[in-house]
Amino acid sequence: MKKLLIILALAGTMSLNSCVDLDIQPKNIVTDNELLSTPAGMDIYLARIYSMMPFEDFKYMGEWGFEYNGWLNSIGIEGTGEAVNRDGITTSFRGERTPYWGRAFETIRDANHLIENLPNYKDNFSEELYNHYLGEAYYIRATVFYTMAKRFGGIPLVTKLIQYPGSTEEMEVPRASEEETWDQILKDFDEAASLMMPKSPKVGYSNKYVALAFKSEAMLYAGSVAKYNQTVSGRLTGLGRKTGVRVIGFDDGTWESASKRYFTEAYKAARDIMKNGGYSLYKKKWSENDPEAQYQNMVDMFSDLSSPENIYVKEYIYPTSTHAFDAYNLPFTFRAPLSSGTCPTLDFIELFDGFDRYPDGSIRVTTGANNASGNYILYNNAADFFEKAEPRLRAYVIFPEDQFRGKQMEIRGGVYTGNTPIKPFFNNYSYSTADTRYQNLDIFSKSPKTLYLSPREGNSQEIVDYNGKQMTAAGAEGPFYDNGEATITGLYLRKWLNPSPDAEPGEGKSSQPFVLMRYAEVLLNAAEAAVELQLAGVASPDGSNLLQVASDAVNEIRERAGAIKLSSNITADITGRNIVRKERRKELAFEHKAKWDIRRWRVNHYEGRDGFWGENRDKNKFSNNENYRFRGLYPFFSTEEGKYFYDARFQWVSSKTFGYTPVDYYWEIPSAEVAKSEFIDQQPNR
Amino acid sequence: MKILQIMKKIKWSGLLWLSILISSCSFFERDNYAEPDVTLEGEVVDVLTGDRVLTDQGGEGIRVRLTELSWGSNVEPNPDFYCMPDGSFKNTKLFAGNYHITIDGPFIPLVRKDASGKELADESLVMDLNGTQKVKFEVQPFLKVEWVDEPIVQNGKITAKVKVTRAVSPVDFKTKVEPMGNYSDDLLNVTDIQFFVSYSSTVGYRARDERWSSSLSYSGKDFDPLLGQTITIVSNGEIPEGRTVFIRAAARINFDTPIGTGTRRWNYNEAKEVLIN
Numbered sequence: 001m002k003k004l005l006i007i008l009a010l011a012g013t014m015s016l017n018s019c020v021d022l023d024i025q026p027k028n029i030v031t032d033n034e035l036l037s038t039p040a041g042m043d044i045y046l047a048r049i050y051s052m053m054p055f056e057d058f059k060y061m062g063e064w065g066f067e068y069n070g071w072l073n074s075i076g077i078e079g080t081g082e083a084v085n086r087d088g089i090t091t092s093f094r095g096e097r098t099p100y101w102g103r104a105f106e107t108i109r110d111a112n113h114l115i116e117n118l119p120n121y122k123d124n125f126s127e128e129l130y131n132h133y134l135g136e137a138y139y140i141r142a143t144v145f146y147t148m149a150k151r152f153g154g155i156p157l158v159t160k161l162i163q164y165p166g167s168t169e170e171m172e173v174p175r176a177s178e179e180e181t182w183d184q185i186l187k188d189f190d191e192a193a194s195l196m197m198p199k200s201p202k203v204g205y206s207n208k209y210v211a212l213a214f215k216s217e218a219m220l221y222a223g224s225v226a227k228y229n230q231t232v233s234g235r236l237t238g239l240g241r242k243t244g245v246r247v248i249g250f251d252d253g254t255w256e257s258a259s260k261r262y263f264t265e266a267y268k269a270a271r272d273i274m275k276n277g278g279y280s281l282y283k284k285k286w287s288e289n290d291p292e293a294q295y296q297n298m299v300d301m302f303s304d305l306s307s308p309e310n311i312y313v314k315e316y317i318y319p320t321s322t323h324a325f326d327a328y329n330l331p332f333t334f335r336a337p338l339s340s341g342t343c344p345t346l347d348f349i350e351l352f353d354g355f356d357r358y359p360d361g362s363i364r365v366t367t368g369a370n371n372a373s374g375n376y377i378l379y380n381n382a383a384d385f386f387e388k389a390e391p392r393l394r395a396y397v398i399f400p401e402d403q404f405r406g407k408q409m410e411i412r413g414g415v416y417t418g419n420t421p422i423k424p425f426f427n428n429y430s431y432s433t434a435d436t437r438y439q440n441l442d443i444f445s446k447s448p449k450t451l452y453l454s455p456r457e458g459n460s461q462e463i464v465d466y467n468g469k470q471m472t473a474a475g476a477e478g479p480f481y482d483n484g485e486a487t488i489t490g491l492y493l494r495k496w497l498n499p500s501p502d503a504e505p506g507e508g509k510s511s512q513p514f515v516l517m518r519y520a521e522v523l524l525n526a527a528e529a530a531v532e533l534q535l536a537g538v539a540s541p542d543g544s545n546l547l548q549v550a551s552d553a554v555n556e557i558r559e560r561a562g563a564i565k566l567s568s569n570i571t572a573d574i575t576g577r578n579i580v581r582k583e584r585r586k587e588l589a590f591e592h593k594a595k596w597d598i599r600r601w602r603v604n605h606y607e608g609r610d611g612f613w614g615e616n617r618d619k620n621k622f623s624n625n626e627n628y629r630f631r632g633l634y635p636f637f638s639t640e641e642g643k644y645f646y647d648a649r650f651q652w653v654s655s656k657t658f659g660y661t662p663v664d665y666y667w668e669i670p671s672a673e674v675a676k677s678e679f680i681d682q683q684p685n686r
Numbered sequence: 687m688k689i690l691q692i693m694k695k696i697k698w699s700g701l702l703w704l705s706i707l708i709s710s711c712s713f714f715e716r717d718n719y720a721e722p723d724v725t726l727e728g729e730v731v732d733v734l735t736g737d738r739v740l741t742d743q744g745g746e747g748i749r750v751r752l753t754e755l756s757w758g759s760n761v762e763p764n765p766d767f768y769c770m771p772d773g774s775f776k777n778t779k780l781f782a783g784n785y786h787i788t789i790d791g792p793f794i795p796l797v798r799k800d801a802s803g804k805e806l807a808d809e810s811l812v813m814d815l816n817g818t819q820k821v822k823f824e825v826q827p828f829l830k831v832e833w834v835d836e837p838i839v840q841n842g843k844i845t846a847k848v849k850v851t852r853a854v855s856p857v858d859f860k861t862k863v864e865p866m867g868n869y870s871d872d873l874l875n876v877t878d879i880q881f882f883v884s885y886s887s888t889v890g891y892r893a894r895d896e897r898w899s900s901s902l903s904y905s906g907k908d909f910d911p912l913l914g915q916t917i918t919i920v921s922n923g924e925i926p927e928g929r930t931v932f933i934r935a936a937a938r939i940n941f942d943t944p945i946g947t948g949t950r951r952w953n954y955n956e957a958k959e960v961l962i963n
Binding site for chain 1: 760761762801802803867868878891896897899901922923940941942944945946947948949950
């Protein structure tokens, strides 16, 4: 045994001697030589970056941030008012659980690496392709900077590859001012647009018009922030404690010119796409004066990959790359394993045409002057209430008794057995009484009982005898007052859901694409920038008639949506601006856009909240001086008349309140990043 | 039989491994860092009258921010805490060290900087803390809110009378705030009076009952002629009889502290207990 060990030890020492300097590239390490030298290698390099791009789609949740998984994915529940969810994930957009910071710099480094090293392989590609790849790198960097700037204001502008290890001066990059940050974003988008091909060389790649479209969106954000920061107390600006740099907000002397510059760029970019991009609104099934066709057209457009409206799409393929949007958001009876994660609100559908209204503009449910007076209006069918509703709304939202996957949606809040005409259930519908619910009513809990409600589905349903038959109090699709798994507002989401009755239910079974950028947004970007420019007294950058462009854009969208067109051109005032804002709120709902819009308009905190809906609405109707809430629209059945009526009430099931203060317009920089660096500033107003 | 032996072996070897693992991370060493046994007590008083500046306990009240400077120049503040409703604060779990202590509330900011970030004045404290220490901040509150007469209860509604006066003169306010930039006389406008009602004795913005609390709003300089006048304010809704509630009034001006946070803090009067019958 000992001998053996000695022999082995000897053999070991001798074999070490035979080693020479190892200067052969290990075969298992992939280097620039393989990646940056051929189109196939570039596919791999870019695909890796793209998989970590900050795209807000089915794999993103406002409350959690970029975690690149689709767990519980719901859209529009971030206190935007579009929808609410039963869980804690529905909360104001005041920050993300995983802040987009560290990972952002990894992606920036990948882009910078490409910018600095691709020139070594220039001869391997055609000039067009070489430029395109370089353009992709600028586009990626612009996207990451833009994603961060929306969240934090001024950010460290890392525009070159930092060598590691290195000295502190080389490695530490402090936050730039917010204005410098937006200027850099503008520069990078411009560089990308000038380098990239007009059509993507491959599916999934970006192109010139993708860069221009996001440029117009980013510049609209920058212009709005520069302008509307002024409407917030303290002008929402400040200097970093460590560097003295204006890390949030704009200098008193430059905000106005900056705002004009950014709106001009937003307009120019959008107009370039409108003139030269070759995109158009999706109207394959659309036909004039046919609401059914207009509705079907807008249902189809989000899953049709050949849509001429799509500018940038995140595609999914079953079974290798999938999401679970259906699994979390289908109506209750389809649940697999969850359901109804996105319940649209009454406040949201109030934006749309086709409803009777009270003098204050809210949707009419009674014969009186407001929903606390008069008698409930009775309908033969619950669906009659929505008979004239805008086709676009029907394509986004499932109404009570409407069809979905070949099934009629039985949505009913309860059954009323009292006499008709019926007076409103509550004598007070104001914000301060939002926590009084139907189950607190005497007509439900005391004798004589005339209101029947169900805490849960199945055997927990209350039963009412009606015409010799047994009728459950709540519909099969809810709402149930003790179970938030069904609708909690009386409405369900339709947009993005797979409408096919044959679709297999379950997590990881969905493969609908997510449209990250479409032509309708470009039109709305142009319209908003145009009105802002006219308001600021800036001459049209391309000689076009600004207000005409804005009016045409809005009308084009309204025509496709089946909405009422403008009766006269948009004017250069707040009313005109609000027409464009409201159209944006409607058209781009449930696309992760509204939460940024209300942020850049600075209309989320109490003082600015009148403008929350894009149009002017009295904030005291849906908020107190701190928090705000949203309402549902609950259908009830009257056994006396055999008819339906609706009650408009603050969210009845899983009630949620939302809050927002001016501090939230610039999120906290991750505190560990601030604590470990001598240069990274925290937001000065925190 | 064999299995039992093997199991025993696994058990023993497991214990052995565990002790090896534990011993490697100074598990048996005593944590000799001094426990946080320093107590800081403080009060916030009006520099002119010596009265406590009453507040609400919460994010909209008087914020106390401590920064332990012993760690060097690049330090982040300790987690913030807030004054009690009576305008005092107490923290009994601080580590001994050198601290920067500052407060923000409905009074002229203690640390004032101009628009370019240059320091104009700094009335915050830097001190070594050990044992039990008391500090007193003398500030210039914006407003003073006082009760006039006793509140009247009728049909579940409380009618109270309050008087709001300026605790800092407009001239003083301007002298100190104007150099900070963006000054306008509108900053002095009284914007609203709140009437908070709650079952809790710590009634205030955070502990109000939405059903009964009410408020009066004023735009522009509308409130100026009402300064020093008796203002009547009535609660909302109908408070059920048979219990006592607590009430409090508060008023604020159009000026956020600290600047840029958008949080406009209220000056309060003391809470009153009211029997509803």
